[in-house]
Amino acid sequence: MTTLSLRAGAVSWRVRLRGVAVSLIGLALIVVLMALNMRIGEIPMTLPEVISGTFDVNSAAHFVIMELRLPRALTGALVGAALALSGAIIQSIARNPLASPEILGVTTGASVTVVAGVVASGSAYGGASGLLATVGIPALALLGGLVGAAVVYGLAWRRGLDGYRLVLVGIGVAAVFTNIKFWLLTVGDVNDTGRAMVWISGSLNGRGWEHVLPTALALAVLVPLTLLGTRSLDALRFGDDTVTALGVRTNLARALMILAAVLLAAVATASAGPIAFVALASPQIALRLTRSAQPPLLCSAVVGAVLTTAADLIARTAFSPLELPVGIVTAVLGAPYLIHLIWRSRK
Amino acid sequence: MSATAVAPRLHGIRHRRLTVLLALLAAVLVAIVLSITVGSKSVPLADAWHALTAPTGTENDIVIRSLRLPRTALGVLAGIALGVAGALMQGHTRNPLADPGLLGVTQGAAFAMVSSIILLGTSSLLAYIWFGLAGALVASVGVFALGMVGGRGGPTPVTLALAGTAVSALLYALTSAIVLLDEQAMDVFRFWQAGSIAARGSDVVWQVLPFILVGLVLAMVNAPGLNALSLGEDVARSLGQNISATRAVGVVAVTLLSGAAVAACGSLAFVGLIVPHLARPLSGTDHRWLLPFSGLIGAALLLLADVIGRVVAPPGELEVGVVLALLGAPFFVALVRRRKPVRL
Numbered sequence: 001m002t003t004l005s006l007r008a009g010a011v012s013w014r015v016r017l018r019g020v021a022v023s024l025i026g027l028a029l030i031v032v033l034m035a036l037n038m039r040i041g042e043i044p045m046t047l048p049e050v051i052s053g054t055f056d057v058n059s060a061a062h063f064v065i066m067e068l069r070l071p072r073a074l075t076g077a078l079v080g081a082a083l084a085l086s087g088a089i090i091q092s093i094a095r096n097p098l099a100s101p102e103i104l105g106v107t108t109g110a111s112v113t114v115v116a117g118v119v120a121s122g123s124a125y126g127g128a129s130g131l132l133a134t135v136g137i138p139a140l141a142l143l144g145g146l147v148g149a150a151v152v153y154g155l156a157w158r159r160g161l162d163g164y165r166l167v168l169v170g171i172g173v174a175a176v177f178t179n180i181k182f183w184l185l186t187v188g189d190v191n192d193t194g195r196a197m198v199w200i201s202g203s204l205n206g207r208g209w210e211h212v213l214p215t216a217l218a219l220a221v222l223v224p225l226t227l228l229g230t231r232s233l234d235a236l237r238f239g240d241d242t243v244t245a246l247g248v249r250t251n252l253a254r255a256l257m258i259l260a261a262v263l264l265a266a267v268a269t270a271s272a273g274p275i276a277f278v279a280l281a282s283p284q285i286a287l288r289l290t291r292s293a294q295p296p297l298l299c300s301a302v303v304g305a306v307l308t309t310a311a312d313l314i315a316r317t318a319f320s321p322l323e324l325p326v327g328i329v330t331a332v333l334g335a336p337y338l339i340h341l342i343w344r345s346r347k
Numbered sequence: 348m349s350a351t352a353v354a355p356r357l358h359g360i361r362h363r364r365l366t367v368l369l370a371l372l373a374a375v376l377v378a379i380v381l382s383i384t385v386g387s388k389s390v391p392l393a394d395a396w397h398a399l400t401a402p403t404g405t406e407n408d409i410v411i412r413s414l415r416l417p418r419t420a421l422g423v424l425a426g427i428a429l430g431v432a433g434a435l436m437q438g439h440t441r442n443p444l445a446d447p448g449l450l451g452v453t454q455g456a457a458f459a460m461v462s463s464i465i466l467l468g469t470s471s472l473l474a475y476i477w478f479g480l481a482g483a484l485v486a487s488v489g490v491f492a493l494g495m496v497g498g499r500g501g502p503t504p505v506t507l508a509l510a511g512t513a514v515s516a517l518l519y520a521l522t523s524a525i526v527l528l529d530e531q532a533m534d535v536f537r538f539w540q541a542g543s544i545a546a547r548g549s550d551v552v553w554q555v556l557p558f559i560l561v562g563l564v565l566a567m568v569n570a571p572g573l574n575a576l577s578l579g580e581d582v583a584r585s586l587g588q589n590i591s592a593t594r595a596v597g598v599v600a601v602t603l604l605s606g607a608a609v610a611a612c613g614s615l616a617f618v619g620l621i622v623p624h625l626a627r628p629l630s631g632t633d634h635r636w637l638l639p640f641s642g643l644i645g646a647a648l649l650l651l652a653d654v655i656g657r658v659v660a661p662p663g664e665l666e667v668g669v670v671l672a673l674l675g676a677p678f679f680v681a682l683v684r685r686r687k688p689v690r691l
Contacts, residue, residue, distance in 0.1 A: 096442060097505060098442055098444040164443070167443055168683045171444060172679045172680040173676065176677070179617075183541055185537045190534050193537055194530070280512065284509060322528075324524060328523050328524050329520070331516040332520050332521070338513045342510055342513075
């Protein structure tokens with residue numbers, strides 16, 4: 001394996017070239033998908049039209065690009081990256097490929113509050129397009145996600161955070177939230193159930209700049225911080241005694257990394273709903289592409305962004321004018337690809 | 348420790364396990380009695396006995412024989428099936444996050460059911476169950492085949508778990524797409540998703556019984572092999588275990604057990620996720636004990652949750668899956684916090 005060592009004072013990183021290559025290819029793919037996302041839709045555009053529409057405020061295309069397509073596509077990419085990064089952190093800490101933000105109580109907690117809000121309000125606040133959709137649902141999701149995570153965090157904390165205990169507490173709490181959600185879906189009107197289901201599946205319909213900014217901000221702050229924590233994550237693969245011997249303060253490192261994972265998942269869920277499979281699959285896909293021992297953080301984020309952007313392009317256009325929730329398509333794209341990678345690595 | 352001191356200690360462990368087994372059996376019996384007598388209409392014990400032994404067609408006789416008895420029987424069967432299947436699944440994948448639906452069983456059943464609604468206009472419970480069972484079997488076989496490909500000695504725990512998760516996610520996505528486009532399918536699906544053992548006649552019980560019985564026999568046959576496998580595949584191989592055969596038997600058992608239970612009662616697979624974690628501190632890691640303990644705990648929990656769901660929200664009922672999560676999960680979390688968890 002070809003690696004480079006980067007040093008900056010007392011801090012050093014080992015950079016694996018394969019990981020860099022995968023990330024660069026992924027970024028190139030995101031650019032291509034973004035361009036396609038700008039061109040395809042109700043009003044098809046050529047690339048020159050897109051470029052002029054982006055910069056020429058007076059052109060007809062300007063609104064379509066700058067207010068509809070671009071913010072939506074950016075939200076998708078950022079949300080995908082945030083969820084995948086969150087998943088990579090949890091899978092590293094839990095040492096379990098099946099772990100995802102679901103066991104942190106974030107996505108399930110958010111689902112409970114949002115479904116409750118949708119079912120309780122019916123169409124009182126304009127439903128799918130009114131005040132409830134633009135302000136109410138993201139706020140409910142953020143609140144529910146953070147409360148859910150606080151419950152898991154609080155119950156799993158016992159003289160520190162043990163990865164295994166976190167997983168067990170997490171599945172218990174997730175079972176409670178998930179089943180409250182199931183019950184809420186049975187009490188309401190079937191129309192409300194349908195609207196709630198769209199959100200639960202994860203959807204980018206009607207997403208604008210107000211969703212881009214919080215997610216971008218969260219990533220801008222948290223990505224550098226989590227990358228600083230990579231070394232301790234690598235160390236956390238071993239038993240606690242080894243980690244302490246390596247000079248990593250286990251409990252502090254774990255608690256901070258989990259906190260970062262919670263915040264990433266909470267912001268992403270508030271913006272686009274709980275797109276479950278991205279967080280679980282992206283780290284596993286990245287791990288197999290880079291052939292590393294555990295989920296590589298940056299690569300996972302890039303894979304997550306590619307997956308969500310591609311999925312939204314299909315969700316938006318495949319059955320036009322009908323639109324599918326993006327979370328459905330991420331599984332349809334991501335699952336076969338992950339299966340293919342598993343399959344290949346067995347040979 | 349000297350050899351002489353080992354024997355009585357082993358004897359003590361065995362003795363303790365037998366005591367636990369009897370206690371769990373007693374708990375299931377109590378739950379059965381409650382399930383037959385408690386509900387929107389309370390039935391005195393004497394009347395219940397009368398209904399079971401020498402029915403004369405009184406109102407209580409009819410309530411018990413046509414409603415409560417099949418409901419109780421299904422609860423016992425599904426609880427045992429899901430508990431045992433969960434313990435098997437966690438053993439084979441060596442993953443505490445594994446549930447009996449991990450092989451795609453739950454989502455396969457759901458997908459087959461909602462597909463049958465939109466393609467064939469199915470609307471009878473029995474038809475749902477048969478489609479569900481078929482979907483569960485096909486999904487599970489598909490996952491096992493994927494895990495097998497190119498490997499020697501059967502799928503590794505990680506490939507089995509990941510392939511199952513990926514297939515489940517794919518099927519769930521397709522199911523979601525269908526119910527979003529079809530309101531009738533959505534209406535059936537949302538109640539199926541909450542899980543219930545109510546309003547299923549004795550014909551349902553008789554139909555899932557053979558699957559569950561065969562599944563239980565295979566599970567017990569699988570227990571010693573699984574014990575060897577949990578020492579690691581190399582150790583198992585050197586002990587003369589046929590790994591792919593052991594895995595295959597385990598997968599068939601899980602599929603029969605959870606496929607039948609999920610088809611009949613809806614998505615209750617998470618019962619099987621939690622129950623083995625409750626059983627493990629009592630049984631240790633020996634699957635010959637873990638499997639029966641998990642089954643009995645599953646049955647007792649499922650029945651108790653069902654009884655509570657009947658009386659907690661009159662005049663309606665709460666779905667058993669919901670009650671089970673609200674009851675079982677906090678108990679489970681408390682247990683996890685109190686002691687060092689038994690690792691897989």
